[in-house]
Amino acid sequence: MEMTGSPHVLTEIATRFAALSLVAIGGINAILPEIHRVVVDVEGWMTSGEFAELFAVAQLAPGPNAMVVALIGWKVAGIPGALVATIASCGPSSVACYAAWQWVDRLRTSEVRAVVQRALGPLAIGLILASGYTLARGADRSSGALVLTIAAAAALAWTRVNPLWVLLVGAAVGLAGLA
Amino acid sequence: MGVLGFGGVLPWARRVIVDERRWLSGRDFAELIGLCQVLPGPNVVNLSVIIGARTHGPIGSLIALAGILFVPVCLMLAIAILYASVASDPLVRNAIAGASASAAGLIFGTGVRLMREARPPVRGLVVGGAAFVAVGILQWPLLPMIAVLIAIGIAAEWHARKWR
Numbered sequence: 001m002e003m004t005g006s007p008h009v010l011t012e013i014a015t016r017f018a019a020l021s022l023v024a025i026g027g028i029n030a031i032l033p034e035i036h037r038v039v040v041d042v043e044g045w046m047t048s049g050e051f052a053e054l055f056a057v058a059q060l061a062p063g064p065n066a067m068v069v070a071l072i073g074w075k076v077a078g079i080p081g082a083l084v085a086t087i088a089s090c091g092p093s094s095v096a097c098y099a100a101w102q103w104v105d106r107l108r109t110s111e112v113r114a115v116v117q118r119a120l121g122p123l124a125i126g127l128i129l130a131s132g133y134t135l136a137r138g139a140d141r142s143s144g145a146l147v148l149t150i151a152a153a154a155a156l157a158w159t160r161v162n163p164l165w166v167l168l169v170g171a172a173v174g175l176a177g178l179a
Numbered sequence: 180m181g182v183l184g185f186g187g188v189l190p191w192a193r194r195v196i197v198d199e200r201r202w203l204s205g206r207d208f209a210e211l212i213g214l215c216q217v218l219p220g221p222n223v224v225n226l227s228v229i230i231g232a233r234t235h236g237p238i239g240s241l242i243a244l245a246g247i248l249f250v251p252v253c254l255m256l257a258i259a260i261l262y263a264s265v266a267s268d269p270l271v272r273n274a275i276a277g278a279s280a281s282a283a284g285l286i287f288g289t290g291v292r293l294m295r296e297a298r299p300p301v302r303g304l305v306v307g308g309a310a311f312v313a314v315g316i317l318q319w320p321l322l323p324m325i326a327v328l329i330a331i332g333i334a335a336e337w338h339a340r341k342w343r
Contacts, residue, residue: 023325024219029286033314034321041318049279056279061258063251066221070252074259082259086252090244093220097228098240100218115340119332122303123310123325125293130315132287135279145280152284157291166285167278174277175270 009077010084012043017069017088024093026124028066032131035072036138045076052138059167066090144178202230223247302335 016038020031032055039045046054054075058068066089073085132153140146152166173179196202203211215225224247231243265271299307306328313319313328 019322022219023322024221025325027220027222029289031321032286033318037318037320052279052283053275056275056282057258057262058255059282059285060278061251061255063254064221064223064247066224067251067255070255071259074256079256082252082256086248090221090224090248093218094224094228094240094244097215097218097220097225098232098237100214101229101232111340115336116333118303119306119329119336121297122299122307123328123332125290125297125299126307126310127314127321127325128286128293129290129307129311132283132290133311133315134318135283135286139276139279139283141276145276148277148280149284149287152281153288153291154284156285156288157295163285167281170281170284171274171278174280175274177273179273179277179280 006077010080013073013076013081013084014088017073017085018092021089021092022096024089025120026128028068028089029131030124030127032068033127033134035069036134039072039076040138048138049141050075050138052135055135056139056167059163142179144173148173148179196230202234300339302339303332306332306335 017035020034024031036048036051040048040051051072054071055068058065058071061067066086069089070082070086073081073083075081077084136146136149140149148170152170155161155166156163170179197204197208211226211229215222215229218225224244227243227247228240231239231241233239235242266275294307297303310324310328313324314321
């Protein structure tokens with residue numbers, strides 16, 4: 001944590017996350033692979049395994065999914081990092097959302113919106129699957145962990161089980177030393 | 180509004196916004212969620228911006244934003260500090276390893292579920308598949324990839340629409 005609050009690191013977080021904010025189609029989960037690429041591969045701020053762990057910790061906490069960026073910011077640069085990451089990743093998209101809201105009545109009926117919505121849907125799904133893959137690469141360091149990942153994916157895809165239970169079962173299996 | 184942060188997940192937001200406070204009708208809520216999913220950014224955050232704007236304009240948006248982010252960020256920091264203090268414990272490490280393997284599966288399963296429900300046409304599968312391979316497996320930078328794939332996706336949908 002020696003780089004806590006370093007202006008360079010904070011500026012880096014602010015610019016990277018602000019740019020990603022505007023392409024987070026389908027929410028934060030769509031940009032996790034890019035956040036992973038930047039913080040793990042480009043900057044080397046943490047390992048892939050640590051990234052997957054932070055994601056799991058964020059899932060166990062209440063609040064919007066987007067809170068994972070606060071946790072990543074915290075890991076990189078302490079409390080200032082968490083605040084900068086949260087504001088940078090929610091600010092630009094919120095301004096865009098407010099601007100779009102002003103047009104909402106026109107957008108509601110327009111053919112353009114329907115086309116854009118149909119085009120972005122599959123793209124967002126592809127990016128969410130990419131996030132799952134990225135996290136699994138960091139998290140699955142044993143065959144037990146790989147089985148857990150596959151079981152959790154199947155549970156969510158084909159049943160109505162509460163995701164929190166899936167996480168807790170995973171933690172229990174891990175506690176037993178099987179992951 | 181801060182109480183929404185505790186719910187976080189969408190079903191909770193719906194209950195408070197539609198059933199309890201009657202800020203929106205069920206149909207308006209569904210429409211807004213659709214809009215929030217098209218717009219970039221966290222869906223629940225976008226939703227609070229729009230609900231704030233409906234009632235009190237830009238100030239309402241800012242207040243809603245602060246409400247939905249403040250409590251979760253504080254909670255997250257508390258959890259982060261707690262996590263840092265126990266993270267080196269071997270038992271905690273095991274539990275976190277299991278939870279992170281499950282969490283990766285949860286995201287993957289969410290994607291599979293969305294795909295099953297949306298049943299995209301072949302052109303959608305191609306765009307989504309390309310996004311998965313390029314961004315997930317090859318770990319290519321997202322910004323150029325997304326620019327190219329959005330252009331291709333919109334062109335394909337626009338073209339398909341003309342033939343209907």
